[in-house]
Amino acid sequence: MIPSSVTRATVRVTAALGMAVAALGATGAPAVAAPQPMGRCTTSSGAVLAVDFSHWGGPVLRSCGTTPATGYELLNQGGWRTTGTGHDGPAFICRIGYGGYQGGRQYPTAGEDDCVLTPPASAYWSYWHADPGAHDWEYSQLGAMLYKPKPGSVDLWIFGGTDIKGTEGRPRITPDQLRAHNTRPQGDAGRPASTAKAPSLPPDIDTGPAPGGQPKSDPEKTGRKPTREPEKRTARPGKSASPQQSTSPSHSTSPSPSASDTAAPATTPGTSPRVVDAAPASDTAHDSGSLRPVAAGASLIAVVGGAAVYVARRRRRSE
């Protein structure tokens, strides 16, 4: 009884593996919506994406997506990639990586969180929005695949813990530190962005050193020097305390006190994260692995399963 079930199970497994093989052979054609250099985002168009890597000693990286349909698309373009959990699927953002930061390595790493089950509420990527002109972050009530960023808004992902109401673990950075302040798009907008080949950076923002310590640049893998040397803008307290009020209609209703409130963390520069602009980068090459371990594993399983069948046969004969 048992061995025959095992055999049947093995057959089923083989069939399932076969299907997976077929699927892996056909690589899907990625179609990602318009990543843009940071300058293309304005106070009323595009959405700014900011991801806080300070948990791993990195900067706050921000980039611009002009026509993001959902928060998830914004987070999966121009070199940005995410990983979901095994339990909840891709919609639950478990890991975030950027092609131009640490060679596209996604955080938290597999050692920190295996992203199989829903991560604990004490260490996960929490999702915050700031609408145009808003001075405070709003804890997202929707998942990344369901939320649709408004033009001119800021999406921020920070790693850590929050409580249910989002009162604990709020971002220390202010929306004003991150949002676009130019009213007109800057730089070259004519060139469509591609994930395989990121556009070269406009000369006017190509200033400042590379972000995040020593990003791995692997010329052999990407074929050329990665084009992510974005402008480094340190968060200046003065700037966040005196935002461009003219571009923010709602700001008049909430004047300086709230602005100084949000600026408070920035007055201690030691703890304030650096903000670095991340230009659209190429996707990290995806290695779909080798078939050899699969074959080895399958034969091993067959051997052990075969032993079970053999033992069962012998038992039945001796009965």
Place this chain on the structure above:
Amino acid sequence: MTAVRRAAVEATPSPSRQAPDGDGRRLPRALHPLAWWIWALALATAVSRTANPLLLFLVLAVLGYVVTARRTEAPWARGFQYYLYMALTVVTIRVVFRAVFATGITPRDHFLFSLPHIPTPDWYAGIRIGGPVSLEAILSAATDGLRLACMLCCIGAANTLANPKRALRVLPGALYELGVAVTVAISVAPQLVQSVQRVSRARRLRAGRNRGFAALRGIVVPVLEDALERSLRLAAAMDSRGYGRAGTATRRSRRLTGALMLLGMCGLCAGAYGLLDATAPRVLGLPAMTAGAVLCVTGLRVGGRRVTRTTYRPDPWKLPEWAVAGSGVLSAVLLFTGLGYDAAELNPSIYPLTWPSLPLVPTAAILLAGAAGFLSPPPTAPTAPRPAQRRTQKADVT
């Protein structure tokens, strides 16, 4: 080897029971049930670490091998296939749920098919029903389900390999009610199957409806009444035969034992919660766990100080028991420490699709657990009833 030789000498006087195995070296005997449980639970713990389908299928194959090689012919030892069916159900449910309650498809995913999308109101936007289904979603649901299924099969293997009634003896006397409940459940469950068959056959005599709620009721009511009566009679029989006797223990020492055990269990539960939920206060973690363990051990000591039970043919804890329990625990330790391999290999990426790798150490660890199949002694051969009696049995059932 000395142990084996001694056992051989002991067994000589009663060859009828302990006939030498086919290979003539080791004598058949039942392994200590606790050893099987430790082995299986450790393997389940190891499984909980990985979503690598190669490793998971290897675990299933190993379980299949050990169960076929070492199960007995007792009624409780014939149920492993049902656990396999249950495992398959778990995987199916997981996949269907993932397909129906779509978790979204990304442009990079491999689109398989699309289910009709049922719009949900805005205030209910957190859940999507229907929509496109990707290969990635199906595969990740399948591996996730497979992991659960593997853990289920580990428990199933323990139930198949270890005699549940002998395992129950490990239970301290302080947990009297629990012991009665479990024994009754174990004994009555197989009879329940029989009475379902009997009653559903009897239903035909009334030519009642064979489908629908009425038919179900016609079967369930008599079966449950029967099961309830049997359970009560068994519990009464256990009581009349001295189960849960206090013996020479005083009322006070019994109460003390009970209180210590109860507190200890609470401590263990709180500790487990504290360790697993990172938001819990730190005090709840290791300290509560330790305190709970200490209380439990003290309780058992206090309760055991005045012996109230003895064992006829006690299950020995010898080399094979150490080996089986050790092989299970070692495999769990290897999968948890992550020594010698990349932890990412335990959970191969599905987004984007990647071929699973076969990390050497975990593979070896699982195979090591499979060694229990020949580390344990062969099971005792069934005492085959004579054909005439067997026929009598069959006819009796009808």
Place this chain on the structure above:
Amino acid sequence: MITFDQVTVHYDDASRPALREVDLTVEEGELCLVVGHTGVGKSTLLGAVNGLVPHFTGGTLYGRVIVDGRDTAHHPPRELADVVGVVGQDPIDGFVTDTVEEELAYTLEQLAVPAPTMRKRVEETLDLLGLADLRHRALHELSGGQQQRVAIGSVLTAHPRVLVLDEPTSALDPTAAEEVLAAVTRLVHDLGVTVLMAEHRLERVVQYADRVIHLPGGGQVVSGLPADILRTSSIAPPIVELGRAADWSPLPLSIRDARRAATGLRTRLTGRTPLPARSGPAPEGPALLTARGVTVSYQGVPAVRGVDLALRGGEVTALMGRNGSGKSSLLWALQGSGPRRAGSVTVDTGAGSTSDPHAVSASDARRMVGLVPQTPADLLYLESVRQELDQADSESGRGGTAVPTVGLGDSARAILDRLAPGIDDSTHPRDLSEGQKLALVLAVQLSAAPRVLLLDEPTRGLDYRAKNQLIGMVDALAAEGRAVVISTHDVEFVARAADRVVVMAEGDIVADGPTTEVIVASPAFAPQTAKILAPLPYLTVEQVVSGLDHPSGTGAGA
């Protein structure tokens, strides 16, 4: 050894106490027989001995029960396990472990007996009860008699001073019952164990009893010497009834004593042909059901081997044989619901046509052949007698039927009132006595007006009164022209109820003929009256009584 001091037991949901102010003393080494009709409190009395009443069953016990100096009020059953051993009606329900040896050791383990002592006692018990060959066998593969002996052995290992047996032989065939009773009497004689035993079939045990405790009802208890109590008790085995009828004194309780006392009676009856045990002419009608070469097998193991059988209307056939000889399988195959590997069954549907019940739908099969299974309660699942009867009427599909039937017309209610008058509509079927349940299921099955009715072990658990009722029901059914088959172990019942006896062994029919011939032919199967009056062909007490009352009876001229 056992003292009941003004004991009253009142269950919470009962209006009257189950036992009322009982004073009782049982001396050491006595074999006490507890007799009484169903529901008079026998089980309560037995349960009170080891404290299951009230510790386990609930209810309130007033007064004191003292066993070997221990008051059950302060000692729950588990604390009395070393003094009192309890064996229930169905041994398999009380088994806690899996194998014979483990079961024997279980009580000792709970009593913390040291391992060497335990080994020794288990060996002794295995020998005492003849179980040594079975020691490693799984309990569920033993036969009924073996299981009951294991159950007795499992409490004996603890060397209890008192053994309480609640109907230990009710599920057993005569041979297995003898096996168990022989073991019990041996214990009394060899070990001086005090035994308290309840038993419906007194003919099996009354000769061994030192004392009889009679529960006449109403919570009263009368105890005394068997001969004294049985002279007046409402319950009596045939041997006692014969003794009463013949006015023997002292009342003989064993066949040996009775045969000595019966010398005069035999002389008086010699030369007379007894009236037939069953009134009415022998049926000579056409066969209602004809079975040819019926074979039933389970997974290749044959249970019934090529049986030929013809059942005629108005005839009551008893189907006898050991446990597992294929009786049930044959009945189920005849009804058409059970499996049948080979052979044919044809039933006369009454309109000149015949049909195979296995080939038609369940509801049509039911109109041809009705079967009451071994556990009648399996067929009952509604909340009241009324609902069950209504459901039966609708199931029987009064009105358009595919198979023509005769005698359709009585509703289930009317049938029930004829079989067992006075069962209230609103009663829950579960609260009925065994006999009433049987009547209800019979009514349910008869509502389909089958011309052939099969009853699978209906006498199990019935007391004398219920058996008399059953005989009345069966007589009525036969008088209506139906063919009735009853499988049973009860020879006394067969002697009074059946026209014809079919004996099965190993799936074959080994004997088939008129009751008088078949059951007198073998001593093991003979009823007590036949044993006492042999070689005279008397089977029942009624025959003898009528023979005495009408000395110029039909056979006077012989």
